[in-house]
Amino acid sequence: MTDHKLTRRKLMTITGAGAATATGVLAFGITPVADALDDQATERRTHPLADAVLAAFRSHRIVAIGEVHGQQEHHDALQTLLLDPRLPAVVDDIVVEFGNALYQPTMDRFVAGPAVEDRDLRQVWRNTTQSPVATWDAPMYEQFFRTVRAVNWALADGEKIRVLLGDPPIDWTKVNARDDIDSPDRDGHLVSVLKREVLDKGRRALVCYGSLHLMHAPPGEQGGSGIARLERLTGTRTYVILAGAHPRLASHPRRAVIPAQGTWLQDADTGEFNYLPGECGVPFGVIADALLYLGQVKEQTQSLWNPAIYLDPAYWTELQRRKTIKGSPIDLERQYRQEQPTAWPTPPPNDC
Known part of the structure; x- marks a missing residue:
């Protein structure tokens, strides 16, 4: 996958945040007591995942949640979001990384309700550009699609949520040599899907992708993730929620979403968090709008395929x-x- 990490020097130059490091708290005059008070204030601003996502859609056409590949607790949280009865009223499409766009007709049929053979459905996640390094055979990915289908079953045709497959189309039956594989621009494909299928049609989308594809770019940064490229191309701001764990979050409820603006997360060093794709010296508020807390690392588990x-x-x-x-x-x-x-x-x- 493309590496969109920012260098510390580059970010410090752009943001002037040279003092926002893990060892720089004394320079700000922060004391342990102040930390405790700040933590309490932050706790009061947390919301359950579904509430936070629904609130974000009031002011944003696209809300993106950084997926932790293979983590069961992350997908457990996504299940609670998908099953919230309020979601279909605000979401038209869900764009996912773990599906080959070649099979979009198969997915459209499946989530709409008609029968689709398992052998056909499996090709959606097994035949992506990431195979064989990633097969997406962990059960939580199939369950994601089946949950959307279950949600749609009770909805009228005009209300059903569409799942858009975000991995660039590749037909493995026609690949016989390395030269048969075009170097896929996976972020570029995400941009094209969101612009063509969502923004140009006046729709609203939830995006579930690895965090590297979703981070905002700092002012003046020309590279960046698919979302950063979309924002530069269209001027449409995405609300980005990234999963992370930090010792200061231990008292927060699991599956809580904490906004960056107005809390200590705004200037927190992303290098101090687990799961985040940042590095030392990068303030969290530069790359995301909110953090999804799933618990401490020792509490997390993997969703694994059946050998x-x-x-x-x-x-x-x-x-x-x-x-x-x-x-x-x-x-x-x-x-x-x-x-x-x-x-x-x-x-x-x-x-x-």
């Missing part, structure tokens, strides 16, 4: 073929056919 899936000889042969074509160093046997621990991996020590 038996890869005993299917046809599927296994195809994954090996793709590995050879891409020249990928991934150890398919170890990653997919061996049982993995469900506990979320312990991150390396933070040295900000």
Whole structure:
């Protein structure tokens, strides 16, 4: 995936935030007592995920939630959002990273209600540009699509939520050599989908993508994520919620969304958070509008595929073929056919 991290020097030059570092709190005159009072004020501004998303749609056409790939608790939170009965009234489309746009007709049919064979539905997530490194076979991704279908079942045709598949189209049946694979501009494809299918049609969309694709760019920054590129192209501001964990959030309720503006998160160093794609010296308020707190890292778990899936000889042969074509160093046997621990991996020590 494309790396959109900002360098500390570049961000300090743009924002003038040279003092906003983990060791710089004394320069601001912040004391432990002040920290405690600030934490209490921040807690009063937190809201459940669904409430925060619905409120954001009052002033934004697009609300984006940074997905933590493979994390069960993140998708548990998304399930509560999808099942909120208020959501269909404010969301027309949901744009996801974990689906090949080649199969958009299949997804349109599936979430609308008609029968779709499992062998056809599975191709949506198994045949993306990220295969074989990522197969999206973890059960939470299929459950995401099935939950949208379940929500739509009770809705009239004009009220149903559409799922837009955001991964660039690739037809693996026509890929026989590395030269058959165009280098996909995944962020560019996200921009085109949101502009063509959402903004140009006057619709509203919820976006579920990895956080690297959703971060705002600082003033003057010309690179950046798909959302940053969309904002420059259209002038439409997206409300961005990124998942993160920090010791100061331990007293907050799980699945709470905390706004950056007006809280200590505005100037907090993203390098001190788990899950965030920032680095030391980057203020959280520069890259996002709010933070989704799911609990501390030790409380998180992985959603893992059933290794038996890869005993299917046809599927296994195809994954090996793709590995050879891409020249990928991934150890398919170890990653997919061996049982993995469900506990979320312990991150390396933070040295900000």
